Amino acid sequence: MRTDPLFKPVASEVSSTRTVALTFNDQPLSVPAGSSVAAALLMSGISRLRATPVSESPRAPYCMMGVCFECLVEIDGVPNRQSCLIEVREGMRIRSQEGARDLIFQPVNVQTLEVPS
Numbered sequence: 001m002r003t004d005p006l007f008k009p010v011a012s013e014v015s016s017t018r019t020v021a022l023t024f025n026d027q028p029l030s031v032p033a034g035s036s037v038a039a040a041l042l043m044s045g046i047s048r049l050r051a052t053p054v055s056e057s058p059r060a061p062y063c064m065m066g067v068c069f070e071c072l073v074e075i076d077g078v079p080n081r082q083s084c085l086i087e088v089r090e091g092m093r094i095r096s097q098e099g100a101r102d103l104i105f106q107p108v109n110v111q112t113l114e115v116p117s
Contacts, residue, residue: 022092037083037094038064038071049073049083053100072097 018033024046031040038061041049048058050072061071064084071083074095083094 020088020090020092022088022090022094024094025096031088033088035088036064037073037075037081037086037088037092039084040088041083041094048096050097051099056099 019030020033021028021030022040023029024041024044029040029044031044035043038049042061047060049061050059050070051057052059059070059072061084062068063070066082066085069082072080073083074097075081075083075086076093079097
């Protein structure tokens with residue numbers, strides 16, 4: 001089984017010298033500014049972003065355009081974030097997502113309908 005990373009950044013995309021500091025699972029990282037969280041983590045050598053709820057199989061970004069949901073992580077305490085769609089910013093706290101997460105449901109302006117008898 002192949003173990004070397006398949007992701008190689010395009011040189012023109014990482015020519016910027018500006019970086020941002022963030023953490024992934026409490027590990028400090030310095031990543032190129034302007035990149036997505038998923039791309040930044042892949043460029044940092046991180047290939048496992050989450051585990052599946054049932055089999056706990058490792059998962060990593062796949063489509064890099066928000067379709068597959070394989071790149072879900074927790075960002076600044078908020079679970080189920082698609083890391084391929086979020087740009088890195090200074091001080092981000094990113095954690096791998098392990099298993100199933102509860103959806104946060106907060107109904108807004110819910111009105112009950114009264115049915116005439």
